[in-house]
Amino acid sequence: MTGSPTVRRRRLATALRRLREQTGMTADQAAKEIGISKSALSRIENAQVSVLPPVARGLLELYGVEGEEVDALVQVARDARKRGWWQAYDDVLPEWFEVYVGLEAEASEIRVFQPQLVPGLLQTPDYARAIVRAEHPDAPTEEVNRRVELRLRRQESETSPKLWAVLDESVLHRPVGGSGTFKAQLRHLLDAAEQPGTTVQILTFGAGEYGSMGSAFIVLAFPEPADPGxxxxxxxxxxxxxxxQQVREYSRVFEHLVANAASARESRDLIQKAIDRL
Known part of the structure; x- marks a missing residue:
């Protein structure tokens, strides 16, 4: 399907919370008016659960919303209850990561800082398999394959988001999976860095200390203004x-990382040198 149900659920949750607050109603009052519990409304407003279309309509009408706006938001509620492709991997997809995959699926821009590993969206199958086996040493082969398959499926986004990755130079020196697997991964990283819409920068050892040192993070942006980063x-x-505010703070950190990292061209040269050493 086009459009992520996770993003739709989050959009509706934000709208319902904003509309309730505009009326001056408490969550307890609104919940009682439409016959649901306060905790149920809280889960809806925090995008923890999808809302049934009749409940969404009842809340909207309670908040004084009329006409086409009601129909549009009820349709969002319907879309939010559809299954995303990632739900086929429920057997290996923890709930806390399922939310991220659903958000990633509709992102228009992904900015990622990774101090240790090549990001999942740029990993080769063998590199990904080596990481999965290290994280889940007791997992059977079938489970490992499913986890790798999920990671590779994430690379096939319908939205073709812009990807900007800043990697610590240590990523170029950690031979994950052995020299053969690692060399193939670096070649893949170099190929990706040369593609339109993908930027890879290396934060060299010479840059010294920097913000978020040792702590990976991802900033997602979405095409619709109704879906904040x-x-x-x-x-x-x-x-x-x-x-x-925390999105703005991490965005500033990312900008500083970009400013301190080698340029995209210099970074490609660094990746090539790492390949030549193997």
Whole structure:
């Protein structure tokens, strides 16, 4: 399908929360008026669950929304309940990462800083498999293959987002998967860096210290003004999604990383030199 149900759910949640606040109603009051619990409304407004179209219509009418605007937002509610392609990987896709994949699927721009590894959107199958095996050493081969398949499927975005990756130079020196796999990965990274819409910059050792040192992050931007940007942070136990002022803060950090990193052309030369050393 075109359009991510995760993004639609988030858009509707933002609209419903804003409309309720404009009326001056508390969440408890609004929930009682339409016959749902306060906790259910909270989950709806925080985009944790999809809202049934009749419930969405009831809330909109309660908030004084009329005519075409009601129909448009109810349609968003319907779209938000459709299945995304990634839900076919529920067996290997944790809930906290499912949200990210749904957001990534409709992003128009992805800015990623990675201090240790080639980002997932630029990984080769063998490089990805080596990482998955390191993260899940006891997983059976079938599960490993499913995880790799999911990672590669993410690279086939219908939206063709602009991708800007800043990588610490250490990424070019960590032979993930052995020299053969690593060399093929670096060649793939170099090819990607030469494609329109993809920028790769290397933050060299000579740059010294920098903001967010040792901490990867991703900033997502979306084509619709109704879908504000988001920052994604991940750790082994789960993930964190940041919005508003924190998106602006991480965007400033990314701009500083870009300014301190080697230029795109210089970075391609650095990647080629790393390939030549192998």
């Amino acid at each position: 988001i920052v994604y942070l991940e750790n082994r136990a789960g993930s964190l999604y940041l919005e508003g």
